[in-house]
Amino acid sequence: MAYPIILCEDQIIQLNQLEAIVQTYILFHTDLFKVEIKTQSPIEVIDYLEKRNPKQGTYFLDIDLASSIDGIDLAEQIRATDVQAKIIFVTTHDEMMPLTLRRRVEALGFVIKDQSLDDYRAEIVELLTLAQQRIDATRECQECDFKFSIGSQMFSIDKQDIYLIEPSSLPHRVLLNTKNGHYEFYGNLRDLEEKYPYLFRINRNCLVNLKNMTEINFKSREIKFDSELSRQFARGKSNKIKNLLKQ
Numbered sequence: 001m002a003y004p005i006i007l008c009e010d011q012i013i014q015l016n017q018l019e020a021i022v023q024t025y026i027l028f029h030t031d032l033f034k035v036e037i038k039t040q041s042p043i044e045v046i047d048y049l050e051k052r053n054p055k056q057g058t059y060f061l062d063i064d065l066a067s068s069i070d071g072i073d074l075a076e077q078i079r080a081t082d083v084q085a086k087i088i089f090v091t092t093h094d095e096m097m098p099l100t101l102r103r104r105v106e107a108l109g110f111v112i113k114d115q116s117l118d119d120y121r122a123e124i125v126e127l128l129t130l131a132q133q134r135i136d137a138t139r140e141c142q143e144c145d146f147k148f149s150i151g152s153q154m155f156s157i158d159k160q161d162i163y164l165i166e167p168s169s170l171p172h173r174v175l176l177n178t179k180n181g182h183y184e185f186y187g188n189l190r191d192l193e194e195k196y197p198y199l200f201r202i203n204r205n206c207l208v209n210l211k212n213m214t215e216i217n218f219k220s221r222e223i224k225f226d227s228e229l230s231r232q233f234a235r236g237k238s239n240k241i242k243n244l245l246k247q
Contacts, residue, residue, distance in 0.1 A: 002034035003135055004057040006048065008074065009090065010040045010066040014113065018060060018090060021124045032132055033058065042069040049081045053240045055197065056084045056138065058108075058131045060124075063091040075105040083193055084138060086131040090124075108134075138197060146196060148176070148185045155183065159198055163225040164208040165189065177229060179212070200244060202233035210244055218242075 005022060009015040019038050026033050036057075037048050042065050048054070059078055063071035075087050086108045109127040111120065145156040163177040168184050174192070176183040189207055193199055199207040208223060208231065215224040218238055224230040233241065 003032055004036035004052075004054050005033050006037045006039075006045055006054075006057055006059045007035065008037075008039055008042055008045050008060070008065065008071070009062040010064070011062075012040060014062075014090075015040060018124070021121050022060070022128065025125055025128050029129075030132055032135065033128070040065075042067050042071075042074045045074060046077055049078065050239070053243045054082050054085075056086070056135050057082050058086040058088065058128070060088050060090050063089055072105060075107070079105050084197060086134060088127050088131075146176075148183070148187065150183065150185050155185075157183075159196070159209065160212070162199075162209045163212055163229060164206055164231060165192060165199065166206045166231075177225070200241070202231060202237055202241070204234070206231050210241065216241070216245075 007015060007018055007022065009018060015038060019035065022033075022035060026035070036052075036054070037045060039045060045059075046069075057078075059075070061071040061074055065071055065074070071089060071091065075089075078085050078087060087105055088109045088111060089107055090111045090113060092113050108131060109123070111123045111127070113120065115123075146159055146162055147154065147156050149155065157176070157178055161179045163179065165174050165176050167173070167189065168175045170184070172186055172188070173184055174187045174189065176185070189201070189205070193201055193207055198209060198211070200210055202208050202223065208225075210223075213223050213225055216222070221232050221235065221238070222230050223233060
């Protein structure tokens with residue numbers, strides 16, 4: 001499986017240069033990546049997100065895109081769709097770095113264009129290597145059992161037994177529904193969504209394991225897991241769910 005790389009830069013010469021560096025890295029270092037989009041338009045990236053629902057993509061973004069949507073706006077939309085995205089800003093605007101922190105887009109790196117080509121290339125290669133290491137670590141975790149603790153007792157649940165996770169009625173706790181029972185423990189959905197990518201957020205308050213559903217009704221937006229357990233998914237999740245079921 002190749003993970004997508006998306007390049008968005010409004011200056012065509014710089015876009016071509018960035019692509020050349022990335023393609024050379026892929027050629028000599030890994031088959032883990034594939035350049036899916038090379039574009040000057042943030043709208044094209046947003047369209048790609050909506051249609052393809054990418055996972056663990058690596059995104060190289062200029063901040064000033066000569067558009068109503070700048071690179072930080074685009075990064076926010078990427079983060080909302082691709083929770084484990086590796087976002088790398090490539091820009092002349094180093095003064096914008098604090099803004100990326102305030103907007104909580106969680107950038108992997110920030111590469112300044114105004115430096116020698118050798119230094120520029122070295123930074124891109126270093127960040128691609130880091131992105132690959134992060135993806136490798138996540139792939140290993142995907143095969144892990146679901147682990148949590150209740151008091152001093154540790155639990156390890158096979159992911160094939162997991163139905164869904166949602167907030168508990170008690171603060172700062174979540175409720176895990178499995179084939180063999182229910183568990184309540186301290187945690188939050190965002191952290192669990194990032195740690196276990198096989199869990200899909202069907203609405204604001206529910207992560208599910210789609211592989212364990214028994215029935216889905218796109219008209220009523222209902223997913224069933226057994227005769228007594230079902231949840232509704234948000235309207236905007238239909239296409240994403242359809243894409244995931246095709247995989």
